[in-house]
Amino acid sequence: xxxxxxxDSSKAEGLEPDVASLVARRASSFGASSVLFYxxxxxxxxxxxxxxxDAHGRKFMDVYNNVPSVGHCHPHxxxxxxxxxxxxxxxxxxxxxxVHDYAERLLATFPAALSNVVFTCTxxxxxDLALRMAKKFTCGGGFIVTNTAYHGNTEAVMAISPSSxxxxxxxxHVRTVAPPDGYTDPTGDVGARFAADxxxxxxxxxxxxxxxxxxxxxxxxxxxxxFADPPGFLKPAVDAVHxxxxxxxxxxxxxxxxxxxxxxxxxxxxxxxxxxxTMGKPMGxxxxxxxxVTRREILDPFCQETGYFNTFGGNPVxxxxxxxxxxxxxxxxxxxxxxxxxxxxxxxxxALMADxxxxxxxRGAGLFTGMEFSRPGTREPDRDxxxxxxxxxxxxxxxxxxAGAHGNTLKVxxxxxxxxxxxxxxxxxxxxxxxxx
Amino acid sequence: xxxxxxxDSSKAEGLEPDVASLVARRASSFGASSVLFYxxxxxxxxxxxxxxxDAHGRKFMDVYNNVPSVGHCHPHxxxxxxxxxxxxxxxxxxxxxxVHDYAERLLATFPAALSNVVFTCTxxxxxDLALRMAKKFTCGGGFIVTNTAYHGNTEAVMAISPSSxxxxxxxxHVRTVAPPDGYTDPTGDVGARFAADxxxxxxxxxxxxxxxxxxxxxxxxxxxxxFADPPGFLKPAVDAVHxxxxxxxxxxxxxxxxxxxxxxxxxxxxxxxxxxxTMGKPMGxxxxxxxxVTRREILDPFCQETGYFNTFGGNPVxxxxxxxxxxxxxxxxxxxxxxxxxxxxxxxxxALMADxxxxxxxRGAGLFTGMEFSRPGTREPDRDxxxxxxxxxxxxxxxxxxAGAHGNTLKVxxxxxxxxxxxxxxxxxxxxxxxxx
Numbered sequence: 001x002x003x004x005x006x007x008d009s010s011k012a013e014g015l016e017p018d019v020a021s022l023v024a025r026r027a028s029s030f031g032a033s034s035v036l037f038y039x040x041x042x043x044x045x046x047x048x049x050x051x052x053x054d055a056h057g058r059k060f061m062d063v064y065n066n067v068p069s070v071g072h073c074h075p076h077x078x079x080x081x082x083x084x085x086x087x088x089x090x091x092x093x094x095x096x097x098x099v100h101d102y103a104e105r106l107l108a109t110f111p112a113a114l115s116n117v118v119f120t121c122t123x124x125x126x127x128d129l130a131l132r133m134a135k136k137f138t139c140g141g142g143f144i145v146t147n148t149a150y151h152g153n154t155e156a157v158m159a160i161s162p163s164s165x166x167x168x169x170x171x172x173h174v175r176t177v178a179p180p181d182g183y184t185d186p187t188g189d190v191g192a193r194f195a196a197d198x199x200x201x202x203x204x205x206x207x208x209x210x211x212x213x214x215x216x217x218x219x220x221x222x223x224x225x226x227f228a229d230p231p232g233f234l235k236p237a238v239d240a241v242h243x244x245x246x247x248x249x250x251x252x253x254x255x256x257x258x259x260x261x262x263x264x265x266x267x268x269x270x271x272x273x274x275x276x277x278t279m280g281k282p283m284g285x286x287x288x289x290x291x292x293v294t295r296r297e298i299l300d301p302f303c304q305e306t307g308y309f310n311t312f313g314g315n316p317v318x319x320x321x322x323x324x325x326x327x328x329x330x331x332x333x334x335x336x337x338x339x340x341x342x343x344x345x346x347x348x349x350x351a352l353m354a355d356x357x358x359x360x361x362x363r364g365a366g367l368f369t370g371m372e373f374s375r376p377g378t379r380e381p382d383r384d385x386x387x388x389x390x391x392x393x394x395x396x397x398x399x400x401x402x403a404g405a406h407g408n409t410l411k412v413x414x415x416x417x418x419x420x421x422x423x424x425x426x427x428x429x430x431x432x433x434x435x436x437x
Numbered sequence: 438x439x440x441x442x443x444x445d446s447s448k449a450e451g452l453e454p455d456v457a458s459l460v461a462r463r464a465s466s467f468g469a470s471s472v473l474f475y476x477x478x479x480x481x482x483x484x485x486x487x488x489x490x491d492a493h494g495r496k497f498m499d500v501y502n503n504v505p506s507v508g509h510c511h512p513h514x515x516x517x518x519x520x521x522x523x524x525x526x527x528x529x530x531x532x533x534x535x536v537h538d539y540a541e542r543l544l545a546t547f548p549a550a551l552s553n554v555v556f557t558c559t560x561x562x563x564x565d566l567a568l569r570m571a572k573k574f575t576c577g578g579g580f581i582v583t584n585t586a587y588h589g590n591t592e593a594v595m596a597i598s599p600s601s602x603x604x605x606x607x608x609x610h611v612r613t614v615a616p617p618d619g620y621t622d623p624t625g626d627v628g629a630r631f632a633a634d635x636x637x638x639x640x641x642x643x644x645x646x647x648x649x650x651x652x653x654x655x656x657x658x659x660x661x662x663x664f665a666d667p668p669g670f671l672k673p674a675v676d677a678v679h680x681x682x683x684x685x686x687x688x689x690x691x692x693x694x695x696x697x698x699x700x701x702x703x704x705x706x707x708x709x710x711x712x713x714x715t716m717g718k719p720m721g722x723x724x725x726x727x728x729x730v731t732r733r734e735i736l737d738p739f740c741q742e743t744g745y746f747n748t749f750g751g752n753p754v755x756x757x758x759x760x761x762x763x764x765x766x767x768x769x770x771x772x773x774x775x776x777x778x779x780x781x782x783x784x785x786x787x788a789l790m791a792d793x794x795x796x797x798x799x800r801g802a803g804l805f806t807g808m809e810f811s812r813p814g815t816r817e818p819d820r821d822x823x824x825x826x827x828x829x830x831x832x833x834x835x836x837x838x839x840a841g842a843h844g845n846t847l848k849v850x851x852x853x854x855x856x857x858x859x860x861x862x863x864x865x866x867x868x869x870x871x872x873x874x
Contacts, residue, residue, distance in 0.1 A: 022532040029540040030529075031553035031733050032740035037530040044531045046524045052531075065527060067748060073523055082519035086510055087483045089723035090502060092467075093474040094481045094489075095459040103466040116468035121558045121725045122749060128591045153747055154565045155593035164743065281748055286526035288558045288725040288749035296468050303469035306601065310590055311504060311718055312559060312725035 069282030119314030123253035123280020124152030195236030219266030225404030226370025261339030261366025381406035506719030556751030560717020561589030632673030656703030662841030663807030698776030698803025818843035
C-alpha cells in the first residue's frame with residue numbers, strides 16, 4: 001500500500017533546493033529503504049493541531065496521519081512526556097505507579113473479561129505477540145486475513161500482511177478473504193458473505209492439515225479501503241471463528257482510541273467481543289508505544305511457555321504519554337467530535353457526488369473516511385483520479401493518502417480535533433480540485 | 438535469563454504496604470506477564486545519573502540498567518526530547534532535517550561500507566529485520582547463535598534466543614554453539630574453538646539441507662556470561678562465516694554506544710567487520726528507538742522484495758534523543774570514562790579474589806563486567822552465591838543482575854557516567870556483602 005503516491009527518485013528534477021538536498025542525503029543514508037510521500041516530497045519543520053508547516057512557510061492541513069491523533073504536538077501530551085522523562089524512564093522490572101494507573105484506565109475501556117494488558121512499543125510488536133498468544137491458546141497455526149490487510153513489519157506479521165507481499169505468494173498457514181466491501185459486493189449482505197468466506201477459509205486450512213488459530217482484522221479495514229457499514233457486519237464471521245475454536249484478534253492500531261467516534265475501539269461498532277485486541281499508532285500521540293489486551297486464560301499459557309519482556313514497553317514515559325492521550329480524548333470530547341465532524345465531513349463529500357460522478361462512494365465511521373473513485377456509471381476502480389486528487393490537494397495545502405487494493409480510495413483520517421470548519425475547508429478544496437480535473 | 442532473581446509472588450508476605458499494593462494491582466492488570474526483579478521488589482519514583490530513588494526515600498546505585506546509558510534522566514537528552522516533541526513528531530514519509538543529521542553522524546561511527554541505516558523502535562525489531570536481510574542476501578535460512586543467547590522478543594527473534602526457550606526445542610533452522618568462554622574453556626584458544634564450533638554448525642545445517650544464512654552474536658555475550666578477552670577471538674569465526682557465504686550480524690543492543698570503552702561498537706574489540714549491525718537499548722537513553730546498519734548490497738535486495746516501513750522509526754523525537762546521546766558520549770568523554778573506570782572497577786573486584794575464593798573470575802570491557810562465582814577451588818558454577826550477592830547488595834543500596842547459563846555471573850553494567858568513586862563504593866559494598874556470607 002505504500003507504493004501508492006510514492007516519490008519517484010528518477011523524477012527528482014525541479015525539486016526545490018532544500019528538498020533536493022535532503023532527498024540526496026536520504027538516498028545516501030537510508031538507501032533502498034527510503035520511501036517518501038508525494039511526487040514532490042514535503043520538507044516539514046513543525047506541526048501543531050491539524051497543521052503541518054514546511055521549510056518554505058507553507059502550511060498543510062494534515063488529513064492523513066493517524067498517529068498524532070489528538071493533534072500534532074498537543075501541549076498536554078508534550079508536557080507529560082517532558083515531565084516524566086526528567087523524572088524516571090526505566091523498565092517494568094521495577095514497580096512504579098503511573099504504569100499501573102495507566103493500565104487500569106486503559107483496561108476500563110474494555111469488557112471485564114479483557115482484563116490483562118501487555119505493553120509493547122509498536123503495533124507490529126503487538127500483532128507479533130497476539131499471533132503467538134492465539135497459536136498457543138488454540139494449539140493452531142492457521143490465520144485468516146483480508147486480501148489487502150496490513151498488520152505490521154515483523155517477519156511473523158508481514159507473513160499475514162498481503163498488502164506487503166508484492167510478488168510473494170501467500171504463506172501456507174495464511175488464507176485471505178475479500179474484505180466486507182459493501183460498495184462492490186454484489187450479494188447485498190456483506191456480513192453473511194464475509195462470514196461464509198471466513199468459514200470456507202477455516203475449512204480449507206483444516207483440509208490442508210493446518211489447525212485454525214485466528215481471524216485477525218483491522219476493524220476499520222483501512223488498507224482494504226475502509227469499510228464500516230452496516231454496523232454488525234463482523235458478527236457472523238466472529239461467531240464462525242468461535243464455533244471453529246479459533247480466536248478473533250481485533251487490530252485496533254488504526255481505528256482505536258476513539259477514532260470511529262461512537263466507540264473507543266473499532267470492533268465495538270459491530271457489537272462483537274474480541275479475544276485479543278492490539279493497539280499502537282495513536283496510543284501515545286507519537287510516543288512509540290503499543291499494547292495487547294486479552295483474557296487471562298489466553299495470556300497465561302503463553303507466559304507459561306514463553307514469557308514476554310519488552311525493555312521499553314510500559315516505561316513510565318510511555319505511561320505518561322498514554323495517560324495524557326486519554327485525558328485529552330475525554331477532556332476535549334474528541335470521540336463526540338469525531339462522530340459529529342466525521343458525519344458532517346461525509347455529508348459534505350457525498351454532496352459532491354451529484355456534480356462529480358467519479359465519486360463512487362463516501363463511507364466510514366467517525367474521523368475515518370474512505371472516498372472511492374470509480375469510472376463514472378460503474379463501480380470500476382479509478383486509481384488515476386485518486387492519485388491526481390492526492391497530489392492536487394497537496395498543492396492546495398491538504399494532505400491525504402490512498403487505500404484499497406486498487407489505490408482508488410482516499411484515506412481521510414485527520415487528527416480527532418478536526419473541526420467543522422476544517423471539514424468544510426476540506427470539502428471546498430475537494431470541490432475545487434475535482435472541478436479542475 | 439529473566440527467571441534469575443525474580444520476585445516470587447507466593448512469597449509476598451512481609452512486603453511494605455505500597456509495594457504489596459502495587460504488586461497486587463500488577464497481578465491484576467499484567468497477569469501472567471508480570472515479572473519483577475528481587476525477592477522484595479523496588480518501588481521506584483525517580484532517578485538521576487547513577488542513582489534510583491524509591492518511595493521510601495532510599496537511594497540505590499544502578500549498576501544494572503544499560504538503557505539509561507549516559508545516566509538516568511540526563512538533562513541534555515531530556516531537553517532534546519521535550520524540545521522536539523513540542524515541535525514535530527511524525528514519520529519518515531516526509532523530509533525533515535534532524536533525522537538525516539542523526540543518520541549521518543551515526544553512520545560516521547562505522548566503516549564506510551556500512552553506509553545504510555534503517556531506523557526501528559526496539560532492538561527486537563532491529564534483529565527481526567536483520568535476520569530477514571541476511572536470509573534474502575544469502576538465499577539461506579540457517580542461523581547460528583550462542584547457547585544462552587538472547588536477541589529479543591518477536592517470534593522470529595525468539596526462535597534464535599535459546600535463553601528464552603525454557604522447555605522448547607531448538608528450531609530446525611537454528612544451531613547453537615558454546616560461547617567463547619575463556620574461563621571454563623579447556624582448550625586455551627577460545628577463538629579457534631569458537632570458530633571450529635561455528636564451522637561444524639554450518640556443516641550440520643548444510644548436511645540437513647538448510648543453507649547457512651548468518652552467525653549472530655551479542656558482541657559482549659551478555660546473556661552467555663560476558664566474554665571479551667582476548668581481543669580478536671571473534672575473528673576466526675567471522676572468517677569462517679564469510680568463507681561459507683554467510684553474513685555476520687553484530688548485535689550491539691547491549692555493548693553498543695561506547696559501553697566497551699575503547700570502541701563505539703563491541704565487535705570492533707575483535708578487529709572484525711560486521712555485515713549487519715543491530716542496535717537498541719542505549720540508543721536514546723530510554724527513548725524507544727533502534728536501528729540496523731548494513732551495506733547497500735544487503736539492504737537493496739531486501740527492499741526490492743519486501744520493503745520496510747516503521748511508523749515510529751526515525752521520528753524526529755527519536756532522532757533528537759539519539760543525537761543528544763551522541764553529544765553526551767562525546768562531550769563528557771564517556772567512552773574514555775568507561776575504559777578507565779571499568780578497568781579500575783575490575784582491578785578492585787579482582788583484588789577481592791585473594792580473600793574470597795568463591796570469586797572465580799572478573800572480566801569484561803569498559804563498563805560491562807562479568808564477575809563469576811564458582812565453588813572454591815573449582816570452576817563449577819555457584820549460582821547460590823550470585824543470587825545471595827544480588828539481594829544482599831540491594832539491601833546495601835546497589836542494584837545488579839545475573840547472567841550466564843547457570844546464573845552464577847554478576848552482570849555489572851552501570852551508566853557510562855559511573856565514576857571512580859562509584860566504582861570504589863561498589864567494590865566496598867561487594868567486600869562487605871561477601872564477608873557477611
